[in-house]
Amino acid sequence: MSSKTLNRFLQENVAELKSKGLYNVIDPLQSANGPMITIAGKQLINLSSNNYLGLATDPRLIEAATAAAKKYGVGAGAVRTINGTLELHVQLEEKIAAFKQTEAAIAYQSGFNCNMAAISAVMDKEDAILSDELNHASIIDGCRLSRAQIIRFRHSDMDDLRQQAKQAKESGKYKKLMVITDGVFSMDGDIAKLPEIVEIAEEFDLITYVDDAHGSGVLGKGAGTVKHFGLSDKVDFQIGTLSKAIGVVGGYVAGKQELIDWLKVRSRPFLFSTALTPADVAASIAAIDILEQSTELHDRLWDNGNYLKNGLKQLGFDIGESETPITPCIIGDEQKTQEFSRRLYEEGVYAKAIVFPTVAKGTGRVRNMPTAAHSKEMLDRALSIYEKVGKEMGILR
Numbered sequence: 451m452s453s454k455t456l457n458r459f460l461q462e463n464v465a466e467l468k469s470k471g472l473y474n475v476i477d478p479l480q481s482a483n484g485p486m487i488t489i490a491g492k493q494l495i496n497l498s499s500n501n502y503l504g505l506a507t508d509p510r511l512i513e514a515a516t517a518a519a520k521k522y523g524v525g526a527g528a529v530r531t532i533n534g535t536l537e538l539h540v541q542l543e544e545k546i547a548a549f550k551q552t553e554a555a556i557a558y559q560s561g562f563n564c565n566m567a568a569i570s571a572v573m574d575k576e577d578a579i580l581s582d583e584l585n586h587a588s589i590i591d592g593c594r595l596s597r598a599q600i601i602r603f604r605h606s607d608m609d610d611l612r613q614q615a616k617q618a619k620e621s622g623k624y625k626k627l628m629v630i631t632d633g634v635f636s637m638d639g640d641i642a643k644l645p646e647i648v649e650i651a652e653e654f655d656l657i658t659y660v661d662d663a664h665g666s667g668v669l670g671k672g673a674g675t676v677k678h679f680g681l682s683d684k685v686d687f688q689i690g691t692l693s694k695a696i697g698v699v700g701g702y703v704a705g706k707q708e709l710i711d712w713l714k715v716r717s718r719p720f721l722f723s724t725a726l727t728p729a730d731v732a733a734s735i736a737a738i739d740i741l742e743q744s745t746e747l748h749d750r751l752w753d754n755g756n757y758l759k760n761g762l763k764q765l766g767f768d769i770g771e772s773e774t775p776i777t778p779c780i781i782g783d784e785q786k787t788q789e790f791s792r793r794l795y796e797e798g799v800y801a802k803a804i805v806f807p808t809v810a811k812g813t814g815r816v817r818n819m820p821t822a823a824h825s826k827e828m829l830d831r832a833l834s835i836y837e838k839v840g841k842e843m844g845i846l847r
Contacts, residue, residue, distance in 0.1 A: 505697030639772030667695020
């Protein structure tokens with residue numbers, strides 16, 4: 451018999467989330483996660499995927515994954531430090547380091563794992579971390595796991611960061627100080643002020659840590675936000691994911707050789723979780739090869755992103771301050787945001803509502819993620835549906 455206490459907790463809290471428009475319903479796909487998807491037999495224009503470059507369904511990646519699975523099997527068979535390191539893992543890490551212009555790199559099972567692994571391997575209870583208030587949940591959890599003092603600074607507010615860094619440094623309470631930021635903020639699409647962050651870091655001897663999950667493959671002609679600003683030799687930790695623009699799954703940390711050597715002996719997800727599968731590693735290598743050889747997909751992504759962004763803005767939607775293809779339509783009220791997303795779905799557009807706790811209360815939005823794989827016809831159709839639903843619901847005049 452299950453616990454009455456647990457049952458009461460679950461029933462009350464799920465009911466509360468549903469009443470406030472904060473309960474997320476998961477829609478299983480009956481197709482690949484491409485520019486068009488099928489859900490419950492219905493074809494929809496997909497504007498909710500992180501598959502920025504369309505590589506998740508690219509035949510070249512599928513071929514590489516298939517060949518690796520046939521040669522090495524479907525699983526690596528062990529953690530990396532026992533005998534789960536295949537020659538493919540080494541090739542991937544060398545390729546990532548070259549791509550990110552660092553001395554070395556280490557691959558993990560997910561981008562979330564990277565932040566859980568890397569922060570706590572270097573920072574501890576005698577240290578402090580300056581963290582942007584809009585940083586990703588995995589950064590927040592990684593900071594908590596480290597037991598370091600967490601000092602939040604206002605989003606991209608460089609005056610606040612400098613003041614907080616100065617106070618922390620002059621207090622003499624901490625052995626090490628780190629500043630952590632996302633490269634691209636996934637809910638608003640704005641870019642971190644890395645040149646200013648690096649300048650402050652140099653002034654106060656801060657370790658620099660950039661999570662570039664939404665910047666890799668998107669900025670710096672694909673190499674990411676750090677490369678975009680020409681700061682590859684100034685940032686200590688470059689974190690990235692293999693599951694967004696790269697189109698596969700996994701994550702990595704790129705940096706100095708000594709840092710990577712340390713993470714291989716002290717980061718717990720590397721030590722205690724089975725290695726990335728051969729197919730995923732081979733597909734990731736193929737994806738980076740494609741990005742190194744041509745900027746065609748990168749350029750198409752930006753063209754489509756700007757096209758959709760301009761179209762939504764002209765219709766009168768509030769798209770915030772996005773500087774990347776990530777394009778939020780900020781509705782505000784959570785219930786209205788959920789209803790707007792539901793009506794888009796009915797008309798043929800899959801654009802998921804994003805509400806609290808992912809974003810602040812009262813800032814609910816439908817987040818649009820155009821990709822290199824979308825055609826202009828798809829985007830035109832999506833814009834016409836946005837206009838129809840927006841006018842019906844009184845969001846547009």
